[in-house]
Amino acid sequence: MLYTLRPLDILLYMQSETTKIAILIAVATLIFLLMPIFLMMYIRSYNRHKKNHILEKENMRREFESEMLQTRIEVQEKTMQTIATELHDNVGQLLSLTTLTLNSVNLNNSEKAAQKIENSLSLVNKSIKELRELAKLLHGEQIVETGIGNAIQQEINWLEKTGTFELSVSNQLFDLKETSPDKDLIILRLLQEIINNIIKHANATIISLNFYHDNHILHLSVKENGVGFNYERIKAKKSGMGLNSISKRIEMINGKLILNSAPNNGTNILIEIPYP
Template identity: 30%
Template sequence: MDEKEVQSFLIIFSVIALLLAVTLILLFILFQKRKNRLLREQREAENRFKEEIIETQIEIKEDTLRNVSWELHDNIGQLLTLSKIQMQNAKDNPEAIDEAIETLGQSLDELRSLSKNINPDTLTNLTLVEALQLEIERFNRLRYLATSMECTASYFAIDHKIEIIIFRMLQEFFTNTIKHSKATKLEVKVRYSGKTLEIDACDNGVGFDANKISTFSGIGLSNMMNRAKLINADVRIESEPGKGTKLFFIYKT
């Protein structure tokens, strides 16, 4: 190999080495950009989740206070009014005193039940099933509608923050049932098998056209869809005018 060939070889080798170096540098820069983007998206997702948890907790507290107001007016207030009337009638009917005492006792029981909902730590210390059971008991106690719940397990291996979001989604469905559906029955079924949580809820109300997005937005069901996406859950709403509304929820841990 003469000197000219050696020089040519060195030049080609240098060019190839330079191209490889540039390629590696570009790949490293692209890798870093992708890594930084993924980290940024992860932080944004974590921040959105934290914000959603805070917003959900605020909504639960607001809904709880609203329910407390209804219960004080529609239930306990009426019981106390009835007790007052019974005491007034006791002048002519001594047996009314016993009835008044019984009514007052019922009022105290209702206040004790109500205090569970007022306590800000109640939901924090309860499992999802226990929190749902409190809601079911409240509906039956206030005679809003006949409500039942079936459950295969009282404990799930689910992050409590996820449980809060799930509870709020169901609470919103319940609220829509009471406010808009004119239903007389509400049934809830909770199943947990393996690592899958399934919840079905259905009412026998007037229903609505589930294909209309404006309807979803109008009664807040779009919030449920957005929250389902946030926790990677599947939620489906089925409803037809005159045939009630059904919710199907699936979450895999």
């Protein structure tokens, strides 16, 4: 059965198609006009995120440099304190004893006089040796440059000289070929802070220290038999014994702190640091 299209139908059909084409053209035009706007918005958003990322990296760099400066200052202060203490308690006593010995020399008794002069010379030589050791400390960062193993051993030697603690030491970092000067300085300061906390707060008699490098991780272990403390409580209060400073510095070099302690049960500290 054939249908004959009337002129009116043809006109309506053509108007409908024209309308569709007009709508398509309008949509295409709108998309064409909006695309540059969306592109500009995307570019602005990308540039804003990029700028924020650059600012964040710059802030992190400044924070790291600020922390490194603070660490250097603290290492120098600790060095000066050690030198002052040694000059007063050790070199000062040696020189005072030398003075007393020389003042007691009786030249009429040549045999005793010779013995006292010999003893005085021995005391002077000991003083010179101690002063030479102290002179090395004046170059704190140079100690680190000789290797983290040597820097750590220097701290252990001074701790040993106090005669206050029974020490058990395993330092396997002397032959470490890889170095990281910034990390070394922070590691040295961490050890100084830990030892200082033990001396001030722990009332310990035995300290066990273990340092080694394995699979690109530097391990520092310090264990003592002191009074201990409630770590979780102090951590929650965000105060006490320099633990915040220790945690912050470990976090800054992407390290990990494991601390186990309980009242009357001593403290065990394990630090793991990616190295170099």
